[in-house]
Amino acid sequence: MNEEDYIARYKKRNFDAPLVTVDAVLFTYHENTLKTLLVKRSAYPEKGKWALPGGFVSESEDDGLEATLIRKLKEKTGVIPPYVEQLYTFGGPSRDRRGWSITVAYTALIAHQSCEISIDTVSDVNWLPFSKVCQLPLAFDHLDIVNRAHERLVQKALYSIVPAYVLPETFTLPELQHVHEVIIGKPLQKKSFRRRIEQANLLVDTGEKRAEKGRPAALYRMREDSAAYNFIRNLEL
């Protein structure tokens, strides 16, 4: 038998295979709080529980894992998040009662403003404050996934400006600092934050200003798509 014959005769369904899903921990920043998008499950198993947005990877998808995840997120939010990164793959015999399953989990960030309208129209999808999410009985192992995504986001907030993706396209330095503080969970020194950000040269001054506590603050945007991923020196130091 040659390889062509082998492929022609191969029947995937004759073999045991785990269930495969993709799930996203989608973060945003709203009302001075870090929030996570959750979906109330309308079907068994775990019916009625809050869960991460996501779904099954089926053979009909004609592109890769990340494209599948983005499509599922777009169904819920109406938009494509500007930041999507693979987080970790969770798998085992007991995370889903339907059988051995794996989920490829992603972290995604989006500005609240850019998906407000489409999310408000759906009743089973909601932004919940991260601090509350941790106390909910989430479906499956989704609480583990949320916690791992948050840990990773804290690291990003210490060493990069990836958190800027939860803000609109232009933002002030005090706004960015507050996002970092909310994620890290403690205040940062204003002077040292500003210096680190400037040294890293990741932002462009748009020339526009916005009143911030009465005083005009410069509006910045990210230099380019990749800039936010660049390492900067630990912001806590």
Add this chain to the structure above:
Amino acid sequence: MNEEDYIARYKKRNFDAPLVTVDAVLFTYHENTLKTLLVKRSAYPEKGKWALPGGFVSESEDDGLEATLIRKLKEKTGVIPPYVEQLYTFGGPSRDRRGWSITVAYTALIAHQSCEISIDTVSDVNWLPFSKVCQLPLAFDHLDIVNRAHERLVQKALYSIVPAYVLPETFTLPELQHVHEVIIGKPLQKKSFRRRIEQANLLVDTGEKRAEKGRPAALYRMREDSAAYNFIRNLEL
């Protein structure tokens, strides 16, 4: 219908699901070179090509993904690598001719000495220098996986002593420095390397010595399992 009925009636095989495998990029250090373990495929598809050690995740595995990976690696090397970390999950419709497939890829490190004997007895398994592996027509998308694992390892070599896991339990600082240099691909300053490692306080002086270019060099071991993961300041600076 309640959840119990739903689970009882659920037939996984009625649904399309991707093929699921785990694969490892196992690195070691031997003859002053970074090497990767490859297995020659004895079956279709991609018969005769070199591939990463790994295999299908089947429903009969009664523990998680990492345990499955470790079991598959042990079948090839006879031992359990001291360092195993999930790298990335690759998936899509065209990476395996048998159909939509995903592989959860891991990076693993092992000292050459600890698996020398069992690997020498198997003819279809071999340690190949990383520089040569990059030029082979590897099976599936395994070359992408190897390259991604190497990129990640370079980052680890810059910011941690994770590379020490390719050395035997005790080693000298010049040995460790050489491993870092081989991985990073350029020489490091001896004085600054020694200072960074000492500052990070990750090693324990065993009190023993070994002749290193004629002079006795102190033998160290890692402080504890987790120490190697700790960040140290960029070794290049």
